[in-house]
Amino acid sequence: MSSAGVRYREVREALAAQITRGDLQPGDRLPSERDLQTRFDCARSVVRQALQALTRDGWVMSVYPRGYLVLGPRIPWISRLRPLLEEPWQVVIDSATEAAADAEAAEGLEVPSGAPTIRRTSHIESAISPGDIWGLGEVSYAAEALTTEGRAALLRPSEITYDELEAAVGRRIVGYRERLRSRILTPAELESLSLPAAMPALEMWRIARSTTTPVSAFRFVARPDRFEADYLIDT
Numbered sequence: 053m054s055s056a057g058v059r060y061r062e063v064r065e066a067l068a069a070q071i072t073r074g075d076l077q078p079g080d081r082l083p084s085e086r087d088l089q090t091r092f093d094c095a096r097s098v099v100r101q102a103l104q105a106l107t108r109d110g111w112v113m114s115v116y117p118r119g120y121l122v123l124g125p126r127i128p129w130i131s132r133l134r135p136l137l138e139e140p141w142q143v144v145i146d147s148a149t150e151a152a153a154d155a156e157a158a159e160g161l162e163v164p165s166g167a168p169t170i171r172r173t174s175h176i177e178s179a180i181s182p183g184d185i186w187g188l189g190e191v192s193y194a195a196e197a198l199t200t201e202g203r204a205a206l207l208r209p210s211e212i213t214y215d216e217l218e219a220a221v222g223r224r225i226v227g228y229r230e231r232l233r234s235r236i237l238t239p240a241e242l243e244s245l246s247l248p249a250a251m252p253a254l255e256m257w258r259i260a261r262s263t264t265t266p267v268s269a270f271r272f273v274a275r276p277d278r279f280e281a282d283y284l285i286d287t
Contacts, residue, residue, distance in 0.1 A: 059094050061215070063102035066092070071111055071125050078124035082112060085119075108214055108225065123282070127176065129214075130187075130272055132230060133256060134282040140179035141186065145209045148172045150195065157192040160259045160269030168195040170206045175244070185245055187274040197221050197265065214260075223262035231257040232281055237273065245275050254279055 067088075070076045083091070088099045103120055106112045110131025112120040126134055127141070135141060151171040158165040169192040178184040193206055202220025205212065218224055234252045242249060254274040260267045 059092075060098045060101035060105070063088070063092050063094065063098060064105045067102065067106060068109075068111055071122055076122045078122055080122045081118070082120040082122065105215065129270070130256065130274075130279075132232065132281055132283060133254065133272070133274060133279045135186070136278055136280055141176050142179045142182075143211055144175050144177060145211065146173045146175060148207050148209050150207075151192075153192060153194075156257075156271075157269045160257075161192060161194045161266045163194050163196075169193055170195055170198065170203065172206065185275075186278040187272055188241060188244060189270065189272045191268050191270040193221070193268050194266075197223075197267070217260075217267065221262070221267050223264070223267060225260050225267055226263055228258050228260040230259075233257075234276075241273055245273075247275065252276065254281070 067076070067082070076082070082088070082103070085096055085099050085103070088102075089096050092099070103112065103114075107114055107120070108131075109129070110126045111123060113123055115121050124134065127143070149171055151169055152166045153161060153163055153169045155165050157169060157171075158167060161167075161169070163169075171190065171192050174189040175185050176187045176189070178186065195203065198206065198220055199222050202222070205216060205220050212220075214225055233255055235255050236250060237245065237247065237253050241247075241253070242251070245253065247253070253276055256270075256272045256274070258268075258270045258272075260270070
């Protein structure tokens with residue numbers, strides 16, 4: 053990795069840590085690019101890369117031309133949902149396997165139904181009470197779009213960042229389409245989330261895209277008493 057790549061990650065992680073600690077509160081404005089450049093003693097391009105990554109992961113929001121506003125600490129890959137409890141959480145990767153695309157994943161990835169994919173499942177649970185599951189995640193990647201190294205990375209049962217995903221597919225993620233709805237859960241989901249029968253939950257469906265094609269199709273089902281939808285719209 054280039055030194056610039058290492059530096060922008062350091063800047064991003066330092067700012068994310070400030071948000072997590074509460075040094076930067078939701079609604080606060082980040083220092084200007086020039087001030088951040090001076091603070092971290094780095095190039096302006098490094099600062100911009102770090103800010104783009106924080107925006108993509110839901111920590112901050114661009115309010116051009118007035119800079120960036122803090123949205124608050126979030127689970128990076130669930131950028132529009134915020135935990136309701138002030139309680140530490142952890143992500144557990146349940147599986148990472150090769151699988152045929154189901155109809156919904158195939159539509160999102162724009163591949164034929166049954167096309168080869170890498171499918172990863174996970175859950176979010178309380179770090180204080182492991183086994184108290186707050187949400188269930190499933191993400192699919194079109195196997196044919198992956199590099200050899202990328203396929204190996206996605207098959208490892210560990211968390212993967214957007215930067216690692218971009219390396220895996222050999223493309224830059226430039227945005228995503230997101231759908232949020234409420235629906236009744238399946239019996240298996242109700243059991244996993246310890247919810248009573250017929251109780252609705254929040255479901256987020258997200259397609260991450262490169263400039264040309266979809267990169268991933270992600271579904272997250274969240275307990276309604278653990279998450280809220282959180283959007284900041286600046287006029």
